[in-house]
Amino acid sequence: MPAATPTPVPFQRFLDAHRDLVWRYLAGMVGAVDADDCFQETFLAALRAYPELRPGSNERAWVLTIAHRKALDHLRGRGRRAVPTDTVPDVPHHDPPPGEDAIWVRVRALPPKQRAALTLRYAGDLTHAEVALALGTSEEAARRSAHEGLKTLRAQEAAR
Amino acid sequence: MTRPDDEDFPVPAPTLDRSAAAAAAARFAASAAASGAADLAYAQIDSPVGRLVAAATPVGLVTLSYEDFRGGLDAVLEELAAKVSPRIVAAPARLEQTRRELDEYFAGRRTHFDVPLDWSLSRDFTRRILQATAEIPFGATATYGAMATAAGNARASRAAGRALGSNPIPIIVPCHRVIGTSGRLTGYTGGIERKIKLLEIEGISLG
Numbered sequence: 001m002p003a004a005t006p007t008p009v010p011f012q013r014f015l016d017a018h019r020d021l022v023w024r025y026l027a028g029m030v031g032a033v034d035a036d037d038c039f040q041e042t043f044l045a046a047l048r049a050y051p052e053l054r055p056g057s058n059e060r061a062w063v064l065t066i067a068h069r070k071a072l073d074h075l076r077g078r079g080r081r082a083v084p085t086d087t088v089p090d091v092p093h094h095d096p097p098p099g100e101d102a103i104w105v106r107v108r109a110l111p112p113k114q115r116a117a118l119t120l121r122y123a124g125d126l127t128h129a130e131v132a133l134a135l136g137t138s139e140e141a142a143r144r145s146a147h148e149g150l151k152t153l154r155a156q157e158a159a160r
Numbered sequence: 161m162t163r164p165d166d167e168d169f170p171v172p173a174p175t176l177d178r179s180a181a182a183a184a185a186a187r188f189a190a191s192a193a194a195s196g197a198a199d200l201a202y203a204q205i206d207s208p209v210g211r212l213v214a215a216a217t218p219v220g221l222v223t224l225s226y227e228d229f230r231g232g233l234d235a236v237l238e239e240l241a242a243k244v245s246p247r248i249v250a251a252p253a254r255l256e257q258t259r260r261e262l263d264e265y266f267a268g269r270r271t272h273f274d275v276p277l278d279w280s281l282s283r284d285f286t287r288r289i290l291q292a293t294a295e296i297p298f299g300a301t302a303t304y305g306a307m308a309t310a311a312g313n314a315r316a317s318r319a320a321g322r323a324l325g326s327n328p329i330p331i332i333v334p335c336h337r338v339i340g341t342s343g344r345l346t347g348y349t350g351g352i353e354r355k356i357k358l359l360e361i362e363g364i365s366l367g
Contacts, residue, residue, distance in 0.1 A: 008246035010237040011198065015185050015249070023181035032177070039184045040191070047197055047247055 011050055015043060018063050021124060025064055028104050028123035029071035029115065030078075038074050042067040061133040064124050068116055068134055075112065106153060114149030121146050186250075193251030200244055201251035204233065205259045208266050208361075209331075209354045214255045215240055215248070220276030221258055223328045226350035243281065262331065266361065271298035273332045281328045285311055289323040296337045299362045303341050325349055331358065339366070 022042055026035040045066050053062060107118050113135075120131040121142075132142040193201035202215040204227065211227040213236045222244065225236045240248055252259075257275050264270035277294075279287055292310035296302050304317040304324070311320065324335040330349050336358040340346050343366050348355035359366065 007238050008241045010241040010248045011246055012189065012202075012237065012249050013234075015189065019185040020176060020178060020181045023184060024176050027176075032180070035180075036184050036187075039181075040188055043185075043188045044192065044197060047192055047249075050247055051245075 008051070008055070011047055014046070014050070014059065014063075018059065019043075021060060022063055022067050025067050025119055025124040026071055028107065028119040029068075030074050031105075031108065034074060034078075038067065038070045041070045041073075045070070058130065058133065060124075060126065061130045064120060064126065064130075064134045065136070068120070072112065072116075103153070106156060107149070110149050110152060113145045114152070117142050117145035118149040189249035189251050190253055192249050193254045198247045198249045198251070200240055200248035201254035202237065202240070202248060203250065203252040203255035203259065205255070205262060207262055209350070209357055212262070212331075213237075214258045215244075216254055216258070217244065217278045217280070219278035219280070221255075221329060221332065222278040222281055224258070224330060224332060225328075226330070226354065229350045258332075265331070268361070275332065277329060277332070282323075282326070285313065285316070285319065286323040286326060288312060289320050290327055290329075290333050290335075293324065293327070293335055293338060294333045296334055298334075299364060301337050301339050301343075301359075301364060304338060305341070307338055321346065334358075337362075337364075 019039075023035060023039060026038045026042070030038055042063065046063055049066075053059070104123075107115055109115075110118070116135060117131055120126045120134055121128065124131075124134075126134065128143050128146070129139050131146070132139040135142060135145075137145075189198070189201075192198040196218050200215050200217055200222070202213060205212045205214055209226070210229075213223075213225045213227050213230070213233060214221060215223045215225075215236075223236075223240065227233055227236065230236045230239070237248060261270055261273050261275055265273070279291070282290055288311035289307050292307055293302075295310075304320045305314070307324070308314055308316040308320040311323075313319070320338075324338055325347060327333055327335040327349055330336070336348060336355045345352060345355060345366060356366070
């Protein structure tokens with residue numbers, strides 16, 4: 001097979017390679033309960049756009065960009081459905097759902113940019129450069145968002 | 161160079177429930193195949209002539225490959241991705257009719273196949289040869305010359321042999337029933353032993 005014309009990778013192999021990463025990212029962003037809906041939408045969008053994915057592209061950053069968009073859509077939708085209350089706790093104090101780490105419940109309470117940067121960096125295991133690619137921002141901005149998020153988490157930790 | 165934000169607050173990765181991710185992926189593949197968002201669905205099917213890889217488009221079964229003879233599952237999928245579409249997912253439910261009919265055939269309870277076929281991988285003369293071959297009844301044989309005649313070119317028996325050698329849907333399009341004049345067995349897509357075995361299953365002995 002000539003190297004000049006790389007054969008496309010069957011989508012099932014792409015799904016196998018990235019499903020754990022996408023699941024982990026979405027569980028970090030929207031929680032394990034809602035992760036499945038976002039997972040289905042993410043891979044459906046990826047399947048539709050798949051023939052346009054150039055061989056040699058950063059597949060992880062590409063699929064996480066899609067997952068990130070789906071997670072934000074989901075969070076916006078949930079925001080619209082939410083019932084306003086008088087008392088807004090600074091720090092969410094409810095117990096994490098079974099199987100979820102308490103720290104990620106607090107990560108999900110951060111502003112969207114910080115939440116996304118931390119989740120991509122630590123749940124998606126992306127480098128800051130890849131986080132920037134997935135968020136469509138500069139690497140410096142991605143670093144800054146992650147840094148701000150960590151600062152807030154550290155402050156919360158110290159106040160406990 | 162270590163940036164402070166890289167190291168000094170190690171956020172643990174969320175607990176990864178691998179089985180949940182795997183189940184979500186399987187649900188995705190099944191629904192993508194059912195809705196037609198995926199162009200191809202595939203499944204591995206075990207049979208007395210070895211493991212097969214079946215693949216279907218929304219039109220019907222487009223290939224049935226002898227997995228070992230075609231270089232393994234990945235090679236089969238890569239060939240399909242190049243020839244048909246890279247939008248291919250594992251969806252055994254979409255291949256259930258094929259699996260059931262093959263099981264019945266190998267158990268001696270089925271003599272013709274009803275599963276819809278997609279002929280798009282063969283063209284012109286080759287397709288006419290294969291479609292004529294699909295009409296050869298269970299337990300009967302025909303010669304390459306007869307197939308060439310059926311496809312409209314009586315003198316093209318050599319070309320008929322080549323067309324049958326490229327049969328993308330063996331067993332179900334029964335190219336094993338096409339033999340040389342005076343019963344001579346020539347090549348088979350999957351190896352000559354498999355051709356003998358399939359003919360034996362159908363009660364044809366070429367001793």
